[in-house]
Amino acid sequence: MNTSPQIRELGCLLTKRPDAQALLCGSPKYQNISGTVNFYQTSGGVVVAASVMGLPCENGPCGWSVFGFHIHSGMSCTGNAEDAFANAGMHFNPADCEHPRHAGDLPPLFGNKGCALMSVLTNRFTVAQVCGRAVIIHGSPDDFTTQPSGNSGEKIACGTIRPLSK
Numbered sequence: 001m002n003t004s005p006q007i008r009e010l011g012c013l014l015t016k017r018p019d020a021q022a023l024l025c026g027s028p029k030y031q032n033i034s035g036t037v038n039f040y041q042t043s044g045g046v047v048v049a050a051s052v053m054g055l056p057c058e059n060g061p062c063g064w065s066v067f068g069f070h071i072h073s074g075m076s077c078t079g080n081a082e083d084a085f086a087n088a089g090m091h092f093n094p095a096d097c098e099h100p101r102h103a104g105d106l107p108p109l110f111g112n113k114g115c116a117l118m119s120v121l122t123n124r125f126t127v128a129q130v131c132g133r134a135v136i137i138h139g140s141p142d143d144f145t146t147q148p149s150g151n152s153g154e155k156i157a158c159g160t161i162r163p164l165s166k
Helices: 005-011
Strands: 020-026 034-042 045-053 069-072 116-122 134-138 155-163
Antiparallel strands (some): 134 155
16 A cells, blocks of 8 residues: 555654643643643644643533644633633634634544544644644534634633754
């Protein structure tokens, strides 16, 4: 089978050290949330790979939870009593696009008994463009319609994207 160099590059990528990483911490209301979001620069774009634990769970036969997941423009996971991560700002949107076409709009996280794994390849930004910015998990799924941020609810976890030395 003949595979492209880009596919071969992506195939072994997740075994390598990421170019940047965000360590996630839950808000005071969701202190059990933790995880990592790794960023890998490739020739085809950036691979974003998230691994999260401690997410809130819903019970019942349809009790799987879906969470909004975005890169925000702010550079701090600080806030106030009303919004623990208010200083994360709005979605990262350097081209001033409508939602859900912000550079920072990412696929949702699907909870599985409090855990979630997700990886995506995007050409909406480079690793260098998002270093220092905040990654946010929201308590509700993004509706991919409501302006400006998809009505994805409360910010329940945050991490600041930091470059990693090679």
